[in-house]
Amino acid sequence: MDMAVEAGVIKQHLIDPEICIRCNTCEATCPVNAITHDDNNYVVRADICNGCMACISPCPTGSIDNWRTMPLVRAYSIEEQLTWESLPAELSPEELEAAGVSADAGEEIAAAAAPVPAQAQTTAAEPVFNSAQYGATVPPWSAAHAYTNLFPPKTPTTATVVGNFNCTEAGFESETHHIVLDFGVVPFPVLEGQSIGIVPPGVDAIGKRHHARQYSVASPRNGERPGYNNVSLTVKRVTEDHQGDPVRGVCSNYVCDLKVGDTVQVVGPFGASFLMPNHPKSHIVMICTGTGSAPMRAMTEWRRRLRKSGKFEGGKLMLFFGARTQQELPYFGPLQSLPKDFIDINLAFSRTPGSPKRYVQDLMRERAADLAALLKDGASHFYVCGLKSMEEGVVLALRDVATEAGLDWDTVGAALKREGRLHLETY
Amino acid sequence: MSTINYSEKIPNNVNLGEDRTLQRALEGWQPNFINWWDDVGPEGSTNHDVYLRTAVSVDPQGWAQFGHVKMRDYRWGIFLNPGDANREIHFGDHKGEKVWQDVPGEHRANLRRIIVTQGDTEPASVEQQRHLGLTAPSMYDLRNLFQINVEEGRHLWAMVYLLQKHFGRDGREEADALLQRTSGDANNPRILGAFNEKTPDWLAFFMFTYFTDRDGKFQLAALAESAFDPLARTTKFMLTEEAHHMFVGESGVSRVLARTAQVMNELKTDDAQKIRAAGCIDLPTIQRYLNFHYSVTIDLFGADQSSNAAIFYSSGLKGRYEEGKRTDDHILKGQTYKVLEVKDGQLVEKDVPMLNALNEVLRDDFIKDSVAGVGRWNKVLEKAGIPTRLTVPHKAFNRQIGALAGIKMSPEGRVVNEVEWAAKKNEWLPSSEDFAFVASLMGRVVEPGKFAGWISPPVMGINRQPVDFEYVRFG
Numbered sequence: 001m002d003m004a005v006e007a008g009v010i011k012q013h014l015i016d017p018e019i020c021i022r023c024n025t026c027e028a029t030c031p032v033n034a035i036t037h038d039d040n041n042y043v044v045r046a047d048i049c050n051g052c053m054a055c056i057s058p059c060p061t062g063s064i065d066n067w068r069t070m071p072l073v074r075a076y077s078i079e080e081q082l083t084w085e086s087l088p089a090e091l092s093p094e095e096l097e098a099a100g101v102s103a104d105a106g107e108e109i110a111a112a113a114a115p116v117p118a119q120a121q122t123t124a125a126e127p128v129f130n131s132a133q134y135g136a137t138v139p140p141w142s143a144a145h146a147y148t149n150l151f152p153p154k155t156p157t158t159a160t161v162v163g164n165f166n167c168t169e170a171g172f173e174s175e176t177h178h179i180v181l182d183f184g185v186v187p188f189p190v191l192e193g194q195s196i197g198i199v200p201p202g203v204d205a206i207g208k209r210h211h212a213r214q215y216s217v218a219s220p221r222n223g224e225r226p227g228y229n230n231v232s233l234t235v236k237r238v239t240e241d242h243q244g245d246p247v248r249g250v251c252s253n254y255v256c257d258l259k260v261g262d263t264v265q266v267v268g269p270f271g272a273s274f275l276m277p278n279h280p281k282s283h284i285v286m287i288c289t290g291t292g293s294a295p296m297r298a299m300t301e302w303r304r305r306l307r308k309s310g311k312f313e314g315g316k317l318m319l320f321f322g323a324r325t326q327q328e329l330p331y332f333g334p335l336q337s338l339p340k341d342f343i344d345i346n347l348a349f350s351r352t353p354g355s356p357k358r359y360v361q362d363l364m365r366e367r368a369a370d371l372a373a374l375l376k377d378g379a380s381h382f383y384v385c386g387l388k389s390m391e392e393g394v395v396l397a398l399r400d401v402a403t404e405a406g407l408d409w410d411t412v413g414a415a416l417k418r419e420g421r422l423h424l425e426t427y
Numbered sequence: 428m429s430t431i432n433y434s435e436k437i438p439n440n441v442n443l444g445e446d447r448t449l450q451r452a453l454e455g456w457q458p459n460f461i462n463w464w465d466d467v468g469p470e471g472s473t474n475h476d477v478y479l480r481t482a483v484s485v486d487p488q489g490w491a492q493f494g495h496v497k498m499r500d501y502r503w504g505i506f507l508n509p510g511d512a513n514r515e516i517h518f519g520d521h522k523g524e525k526v527w528q529d530v531p532g533e534h535r536a537n538l539r540r541i542i543v544t545q546g547d548t549e550p551a552s553v554e555q556q557r558h559l560g561l562t563a564p565s566m567y568d569l570r571n572l573f574q575i576n577v578e579e580g581r582h583l584w585a586m587v588y589l590l591q592k593h594f595g596r597d598g599r600e601e602a603d604a605l606l607q608r609t610s611g612d613a614n615n616p617r618i619l620g621a622f623n624e625k626t627p628d629w630l631a632f633f634m635f636t637y638f639t640d641r642d643g644k645f646q647l648a649a650l651a652e653s654a655f656d657p658l659a660r661t662t663k664f665m666l667t668e669e670a671h672h673m674f675v676g677e678s679g680v681s682r683v684l685a686r687t688a689q690v691m692n693e694l695k696t697d698d699a700q701k702i703r704a705a706g707c708i709d710l711p712t713i714q715r716y717l718n719f720h721y722s723v724t725i726d727l728f729g730a731d732q733s734s735n736a737a738i739f740y741s742s743g744l745k746g747r748y749e750e751g752k753r754t755d756d757h758i759l760k761g762q763t764y765k766v767l768e769v770k771d772g773q774l775v776e777k778d779v780p781m782l783n784a785l786n787e788v789l790r791d792d793f794i795k796d797s798v799a800g801v802g803r804w805n806k807v808l809e810k811a812g813i814p815t816r817l818t819v820p821h822k823a824f825n826r827q828i829g830a831l832a833g834i835k836m837s838p839e840g841r842v843v844n845e846v847e848w849a850a851k852k853n854e855w856l857p858s859s860e861d862f863a864f865v866a867s868l869m870g871r872v873v874e875p876g877k878f879a880g881w882i883s884p885p886v887m888g889i890n891r892q893p894v895d896f897e898y899v900r901f902g
């Protein structure tokens with residue numbers, strides 16, 4: 001369960017029984033079977049829903065887009081929801097307080113991304129800001145064609161580990177590894193921004209084979225090592241869950257512990273829209289936290305190789321990168337050595353002792369003038385990747401920058417989406 | 428990823444470019460489709476830019492893209508849900524075998540018939556609704572009508588693809604015939620009765636989209652279980668589109684009820700004539716419309732006993748609604764089901780073999796679903812403090828198909844004689860006077876944010892747009 005669980009608080013996903021027409025679309029859509037129904041109501045299982053938003057746009061009525069801040073222990077059960085005739089009201093701050101939930105709950109979990117304030121109750125008059133609605137589902141017009149699903153989950157392929165090293169400072173809590181996988185002669189073409197799936201060996205608690213976990217490709221299209229059929233990944237060892245309780249993430253630990261020469265089962269590639277523009281004048285704004293830097297590294301590196309070969313004219317690169325501390329920032333060293341006229345780097349550290357917390361959104365606001373100029377330019381492309389909790393804050397910051405510059409966000413946001421120029425990938 | 432290729436003349440996610448023969452066949456059919464759209468599609472709408480939803484891929488992220496488009500330029504095409512290479516037949520005599528990617532010879536005729544019948548309903552409803560745009564109660568409603576129209580058009584494409592890809596020459600002929608039959612045409616009518624009825628006004632349209640498109644949901648859901656995998660994948664995707672149609676119906680009637688209840692409260696009356704005089708549709712008229720559309724729609728499920736239904740099921744062509752969620756043996760041999768018949772002037776239940784009663788099983792599933800929705804309409808009245816409740820008529824009321832056809836029956840399920848039927852008919856079913864009255868309310872209101880006096884505004888706009896958004900730009 002990774003549904004915005006914050007120190008015993010969840011944002012519980014609920015369906016409004018007064019508006020829902022029981023059309024079954026949401027149940028058919030939900031990738032994790034979190035939705036079920038009886039003759040009376042359609043309901044969401046709080047312990048399964050991961051807030052992926054896949055059900056939101058297919059719902060013809062909007063009744064599915066309801067969220068309530070709830071103490072985990074008081075989350076509405078399925079049985080309860082099935083009897084509802086209308087949605088219960090949002091708990092008051094006093095009720096939340098009484099349930100032991102402090103108003104600033106959630107502060108602790110977010111790393112570089114600022115915690116998103118609890119959403120106001122959804123009403124028709126005042127729709128909540130839904131950042132996901134601005135994410136494009138089409139690639140930029142100049143993107144290269146992506147191959148997808150060459151190896152679907154039922155028929156994985158095998159790759160060999162040819163490199164594995166820690167790319168954060170050793171000994172720090174959130175250890176992140178840079179892994180290089182080689183496919184030999186098996187076709188596995190990928191583009192920057194795509195991801196692949198790794199199937200960890202063994203079975204889960206109920207005896208089913210582990211499902212594949214997705215990892216963004218961190219290397220450019222012609223390989224981590226140019227001219228080789230290999231890709232690199234940026235994998236963070238998961239040692240605690242979103243609530244901060246110790247847990248040993250199944251796949252991330254497996255991957256971080258791999259030795260050169262080991263083989264792994266791989267599925268994919270996945271993703272046909274989070275792809276980089278290729279026309280020479282295109283600008284790329286990259287906003288990421290933690291391992292969300294993987295696709296950004298891939299794009300930056302591809303541009304760097306193009307530039308080195310003299311094949312690239314203009315096009316700005318701007319990076320907003322957040323981590324708790326400098327030591328936890330993957331690829332910190334190599335990033336520092338990139339020329340300033342090539343990429344405009346902005347780093348935000350939320351836990352540097354003695355310094356105020358800074359989140360990627362704060363940096364974006366500081367750079368409002370430059371971002372506004374880019375927002376006005378139809379050649380600019382925006383990529384957001386990393387922790388789920390950053391997404392809304394980042395898109396809100398973009399909206400504010402646009403509004404302050406006298407742009408109409410509804411127009412700009414819609415254009416970014418329609419033209420494949422704003423891409424969101426958070427997990 | 429199942430992205431749809433829009434660079435092709437016919438947008439698709441089925442690699443049409445690799446099948447030249449099929450591509451040529453479909454490209455031959457396409458101009459006829461456009462001619463059909465121009466001739467009998469939405470009247471007077473050619474220059475409008477409509478805020479339409481289009482699919483760019485069949486996964487959740489991609490299937491709902493919104494933007495202003497001319498309907499004629501709508502990207503109709505062929506979209507199938509992603510397949511599962513290991514899918515197995517899960518009911519009937521072939522249970523446990525791999526699903527079919529091609530049509531087995533022995534089931535060819537039956538499959539073709541199923542697909543043609545389903546396909547025939549899609550253009551029919553566009554034809555039935557072609558004049559409605561001229562009397563829309565708001566710009567919001569006009570947009571919803573047009574959205575339904577283009578999607579019915581796409582559903583036709585979906586069926587035509589199956590016919591042309593899998594049924595060779597007769598498939599191509601059947602595909603052509605779909606554009607030659609016309610709803611209500613005395614010489615060449617649509618296949619099913621309900622699709623030759625007129626949709627004269629917006630109350631009828633809402634009832635139609637509530638009841639008849641819900642029939643679509645159940646039929647498509649049963650086909651989505653099919654052992655013929657291309658049919659299952661096609662109908663699965665159509666179901667996501669169908670949901671919007673039912674939404675238009677359900678919320679449409681709700682909004683009519685909300686407005687009527689509001690006026691009843693303002694005028695402190697339940698006198699139908701006074702309500703009518705105030706420009707609203709009185710509750711008895713709404714009940715009569717409901718009786719009519721409900722009874723006509725349940726006829727669409729076919730005869731209560733049918734050997735075809737048994738064959739379709741046993742051979743794996745058409746399953747039951749939510750087949751996968753049922754816990755019986757999925758073969759159904761030796762089981763029975765209760766159907767109604769009239770004996771000595773009395774309605775009685777009798778047991779018949781389950782396999783032969785599968786139309787009735789699907790009809791009963793539909794009835795349960797519709798009744799629940801009528802319950803939601805009643806909540807609108809309840810909330811407004813109005814004591815009247817809408818009800819669905821008896822299953823045997825006003826039936827034209829099956830063992831109950833032609834039996835004269837009151838809405839409560841009492842067998843009546845011809846004399847009583849003739850005397851009460853206008854209490855039970857809409858009369859020509861009712862139609863004339865409702866028609867008299869149908870003026871055109873298309874200023875953004877304005878609504879005709881007989882209907883309330885919706886609770887929220889489409890795709891989170893405000894209710895007064897410019898959903899249609901008139902060119």
Ligand SMILES: Cc1cc2nc3c(=O)[nH]c(=O)nc-3n(C[C@H](O)[C@H](O)[C@H](O)COP(=O)(O)OP(=O)(O)OC[C@H]3O[C@@H](n4cnc5c(N)ncnc54)[C@H](O)[C@@H]3O)c2cc1C
Pocket residue numbers: 001002195213214215216217233234235236237238240241242247248249250251252253291292294425426427
């Ligand atoms: C499109 C996409 C791209 C991704 N790219 C990357 C990438 O480039 N690098 C990368 O490291 N990961 C990436 N992820 C996340 C990755 O797929 C796994 O979720 C992650 O590695 C945890 O898997 P696990 O098997 O170790 O943990 P699991 O065994 O699945 O989970 C153990 C527990 O940890 C919690 N948990 C899961 N992930 C986290 C987390 N990140 N922080 C805290 N708690 C967590 C779970 O809720 C669960 O309670 C991506 C995900 C997606 C959807």
Ligand code: SF4
Pocket residue numbers: 013029030031032033034035044048049050051052053054055056
């Ligand atoms: S948000 Fe995602 S996981 Fe939750 S119910 Fe919707 S589709 Fe399922």
Ligand code: SF4
Pocket residue numbers: 015019020021022023024025026027042058059060061062063064670
């Ligand atoms: S998709 Fe929306 S309207 Fe349909 S059943 Fe789900 S919540 Fe209800």
